[in-house]
Amino acid sequence: MSGPLDSLGSRAESGLVNIIIDTPKGSRNKFKYDEKTQCFRLSRILPAGASFPYDFGSIPMTYAEDGDALDVLVISEVPSFAGCLITGKLIGRISGEQTEKGKTIRNDRLLAVPVTPVNPALFAHIDDLPDGWLKEIEHFFVSYNQAEGREYKPIRHSGPEEADAALTAAKRRYTRHQKP
Structure with a gap:
C-alpha cells in the first residue's frame, strides 16, 4: 500500500497502529487497494457460504514477507467498511505458511x-x-486459501510482543524497498 495512505504512517498515538480496512466483516467480496487508481478494487468474491469473520485490512508503510502490506484481522462485533481507518491495538499473531x-x-x-x-x-x-474463536479464524484462512487453489497452514500463534516485532520488521522492509 502506498500513495496518500502512506501519510498516515503505521503507528498511531500511544503505540497503537493505523489499520486500513480492505474487506469488512461479513462480506463475501474481497477488496484490495489499487495504488494506481487510489481506489479499493473488487479482487474476488468468496464462494457461497463463506464470508470474512472480522474486518480484514493492512497497516500502511509496511511490507510483509509475502511482499504485500502487513495483513491484520480486526476483532470487533460490528463491521466497518472498505477504506475505513481504524486505530487498533495488536493482540497477537498467527504465523502461517x-x-x-x-x-x-x-x-x-x-x-x-x-x-x-x-x-x-x-x-x-x-x-x-x-474458546473456539482462534480455531474459527484459522479455519477461515485455511478455507479461504483452499478456495483460491492455495494451501494455508497455521504454524503457531503468539502474543502482542511478537505481533509488534513483525510490524517493526515489516516497516524496515518497506523502508528498504522505497525508491530514492
Whole structure:
C-alpha cells in the first residue's frame, strides 16, 4: 500500500497502529487497494457460504514477507467498511505458511482490536479470545486459501510482543524497498 495512505504512517498515538480496512466483516467480496487508481478494487468474491469473520485490512508503510502490506484481522462485533481507518491495538499473531504451485512463503496474520476514546480494547492478548474463536479464524484462512487453489497452514500463534516485532520488521522492509 502506498500513495496518500502512506501519510498516515503505521503507528498511531500511544503505540497503537493505523489499520486500513480492505474487506469488512461479513462480506463475501474481497477488496484490495489499487495504488494506481487510489481506489479499493473488487479482487474476488468468496464462494457461497463463506464470508470474512472480522474486518480484514493492512497497516500502511509496511511490507510483509509475502511482499504485500502487513495483513491484520480486526476483532470487533460490528463491521466497518472498505477504506475505513481504524486505530487498533495488536493482540497477537498467527504465523502461517502459504503454498501455491509448489512454492511456500510465510504469510502471517496479525490480530488487533479497535480502540476509540469511548471503546477501550476488548482483549489485550490473543490468549484472551473466547474458546473456539482462534480455531474459527484459522479455519477461515485455511478455507479461504483452499478456495483460491492455495494451501494455508497455521504454524503457531503468539502474543502482542511478537505481533509488534513483525510490524517493526515489516516497516524496515518497506523502508528498504522505497525508491530514492
